[in-house]
Amino acid sequence: MLITLGLILLILIMVVGGDRGVVSLIALCGNLLILSLAIWLMASGVPVLLVTVCVGVVISCITLFYQNGRNGKTWSAFLATMITMLLLFFFIYIVVWRSEAGGLNEIQQVGEDVFYYNMNLNISMRNVAVSVILLSTLGAVLDMALTVTTSVYEVKSHKEDMTFKELIHSGMQIGKEVTGTTVNTLLFAYLGESLLLFSYLRMQGYSFELLLNSKIMFENCASMIFGAIACVVVMPVAAVAGGYFFRFK
Template structure:
């Protein structure tokens, strides 16, 4: 069934997307390849955070430059994404290490199947948790950055008499219009994925206090929250960078 659905997706992308759809498929395959390589390197004992940073940079380059070309829009989006993720990395690192939320959560640790596996992986689970958050956040940040830079660039082209301040303000306004749908997408993606989990917790009569202090809730919510924060941060950065670059061009 997964193969059928995958082939259907590829068919629709090629038919509807045309040449750009084919490029999108190649970009997706490239991202999956490097992500698989990153997982293999982590399992082989390579530094998790270093591998994560390298994978994030390569995935960003493939998504922006290969899929959308090398131009002022993608360059500004890449720099804005790089700056945002660098700032966010510090806060993710501090929060994950101080909260000690790496590894298995309460429900995963209670499953019978866990008893049959060797959990001595010789990998720092907190660093793995950081890697998961960074890579989960990256997609939303790239999307927001490219949306802002593309829109602002088109505005600057069609209205060359606008000042750089007006261009940047236009970019921020565009980001404000998009941020609501982006946050909703992140929220409902989490809720849809965790619907069965919430039903299980309800059937087990867990109290609200227990749920709010659980590792599983933190693990499920932190990527969504950091994704929303990153999208808000990258919005003015992307607008500022493309505003300056468009005027230079």
């Protein structure tokens, strides 16, 4: 069934997207290979955060430059993404460290399968939690950054005499229009994949207070919340970067 669904996706991308669809498909395969390599490196003992930073940069380059070419839109989007992810990295690390997230949650710890595996992995589970949040947030940040810089480019190309402040204002206005839909996408993606989990917790008699203070709730909500924060933060950064590139470069 998975092979059938994959073939359907492949055909639709090639038929509907045409040449750009094929390029997007190749970029997707490249990103999957990079993620697989990252998992292998982490399991081999390479520092998790170092692997995460390198993989994030490579995925950003593949997604922006290979799919959309090297131009002012992609360079400004890349710069905005790197600045946002750098700021977000310290914020995520502090939150994960203070909350002691990472490792097995309450549901996984009581499972029968856990007794058949060796849990001594010699890997920092907190760093793994930071890596998971960063990589899951990266896609939304890239999408928002490229949307804003492309919008600024289109505005500048139709009105050459716009000032730097006017370009920033245009980018902010366009970013505000798509922020709501992006946040809703992240929210419903999380809720959709967690409906069965919430049903299980309700059947087991979890109270609302216990659910709010559980590790499983934090792990599932952190990626969504940080993704929404990153989309809001990257919007002004991308507007400034795009305005600078298209006004002065």
